[in-house]
Amino acid sequence: MGDHALPGTPPVPLRLRKSARARRISLRISQLDGRVTLTYPQGVPEAEALSFARTKEEWIRQHLLDRPDPAVVQFGQSIPIEGIERRIVPASGRRVLLRGDEVAVPEGAEARRLARFLKELARDRLTGACDEYAEMLGRSYSSLTMRDTRSRWGSCSSAGGLMFSWRLILAPSEILHYVAAHEVAHLVEMNHSAAFWAQVERIFGDYRDQRRWLRDNGAQLHQYRFDTGAS
Structure with missing residues (x-):
């Protein structure tokens, strides 16, 4: 190459x-x-x-x-969390807090603090979703890891290891749940056959709108930069 x-x-x-x-x-x-x-x-x-x-x-x-411009994460800027635009404001305490249309972040390395909070929130939401869908299929997964992948939103290994992009926490909740269902369905069908999509529909329901949303809007979730800014 x-x-x-x-x-x-x-x-x-x-x-x-x-x-x-x-x-x-x-x-x-x-x-x-x-x-x-x-x-x-x-x-x-x-x-x-x-x-x-x-x-x-x-x-x-x-x-x-036509691609979205990079957006530096800093105070005064807004970022979607579970699909809801939240303005980043200084926190009075030591914890990151969601308050309606705001996310309060302690001052000092705030971009990194917010990224750490979002990764933890993503893990919590994805673990809950994957546990639910795996139980519906009568299967279990071996592990769940979070990464900042740029080529895929999730994956499932032959050993049952699930991997997800933590940036899914920026998308509406139903998008995160769709990706969770998609990867859990691979515990039954390690392919993208009609049988696989039938499993996705069985545990999630009609997934077409969510799949289309990711195709049309997924790139926007990668525009937020957590490595620079007022930190």
Whole structure:
């Protein structure tokens, strides 16, 4: 895999990927971080693949412009928690507190404190949801871990280990529950067959609106930066 760029202002970084399985040249722009990947078959010259990317430059740049701008987490800013916009305000005590349309955070490294609180809240909500859905299926999972993944919202290993992006706590509650049901259903069906989706519907109900919401709005959950700001 090589790194190139489309010239211009600003230049657009390109990741080139030669694939023995690819049958044609294709472009993919990550909904999560905006990474542009150019995939091409083994027999196609790199120059031809780059030429293809140049013909798609206008489409690439427009797509990148439509992505949400990064939002630094700091006092006075708002952030969605369980889908509800909350204004970040200083706390009088030592704990992070949810108060209606506010989240109160102790001063000093507030971005990191808020991130830690959100991870704990996500673990609590996801554990409750996964316990409920696993019981409905008569199955059990071996572990539940939280990460800040950028390629997927959750996963289920063959050993029954569940992994979730803690940023799901920013989405409406029904979105978090849908992802929990999706991964728990893999305890029964380790695929995305019709049988798998039947299990999701059995324990969650009609999931189509939630699946569509993630596709259309999921990238926005990654715009919040907890590594900088007034901290």
